[in-house]
Amino acid sequence: MTRELDVGPMQRMIRRALTAFARALLSAVNDSGGVQVVQISLSSTEVRDGSPRIAEFGFSSHPPEGSDCVVAFLGGDRTKGIVIGTCHQPSRPKNLGPGETILHSQDGKSVYLTASGGIVVEAKGQPVVVNDASDVTWNCSGKFKLVAPGGVEIDAPLVQSTGDMQDNSASNPHTIAAMRQIANLHTHPVKGVQGGGSSVTSDAPNQQQ
Template identity: 85%
Template sequence: MTRDLDVGPVQRVVRRALTAFARALISAVNDSGGVQVVQIALSSTEVRDGTPRIAEFGFSSNPPAGSDGVVAFLGGDRTKGIVIGTGHQPSRPKGLKPGESILHSEDGKSVYLTADGGIVVEAKGQPVVVNDASDVTWNCSGKFKLIAPGGVEFDTPLVKSTGNMQDNFQSNPHTLADMRQISNEHDHLVKGVQIGSSDVTSDPPNQQQ
């Protein structure tokens, strides 16, 4: 093999430029330190351990084994590689329209910023948890709809509403405020009133909720 000392300076620069980047397969990841390091296979005979992987600030991921990687070699030195890009072909969402983006995991969970359908969160039947929020506010210009076949639980000392509340709305035309007013104003028809100390049981109220 010809060494760098056996060629001219131009040839050395060209050689280093040609070897400055390479495609690799990621075979293992160590995500325990301040810098994530990966094991990469540059070829069937060239495997490197402890290669640092640099990602954008605010975003972190653990690419599964078999992911593609783009490796940059500082100064063309194959012993000083840095992984600057990764992709996992089997789990990559396909068919995105221009301008769309998606954050996804290997098992299909995603946050999808669509071009014409808003934002879609796909949880794949798994829990969604928000921890340690001081306040949570949803500002909607339209209707907020909640579908929960398993029910809804509020573990809170108080539930407030600035507007009316209505249960069984498909068959009940009254709000809770309506029913409270009916309860406050309704009367009972008492039949067969007797004198003295007799006990009287009234009929049901005249006004029904």
């Protein structure tokens, strides 16, 4: 008799365990509150609105419509679902290597921590802005290279360098310090010197920068 009485509760427990998790499709997002809430479709006839989506601290995103979801139901109750995972298949970066990580958006912008190629930031032709930094320091063990076809603008009261600076490096072999030294020591040949208050125009300097 004891076994027969236990069958009902046991079946209910098994049923709740089997329905504790489900896969769903995300159809809408409300990101205005302290906790993001979403609308999910568990099937063509089962839609849940206002389901909270819980993400790790320090990471926040707005999943696109049609994203896959993993939903956990508290106590197996289908009215108490919490979204604990999302994936947007069309925009998910593929073929990552072991140990690699990438932070990405739907339109392809990303910060890619590669296994052997360093860190790659892909801005997709859009601006990159750093706001309200007290100081910005780049510690490089090698060369810092800046490629800017549109030019470089520096809005600063002073630009300092502990080393030499060189412009037109493809054709100019001298640094600014070397050109200053040449300018300080150069001489001009003066021809047709006259006395009194006469003046003459000198030739080009003997030393060329």
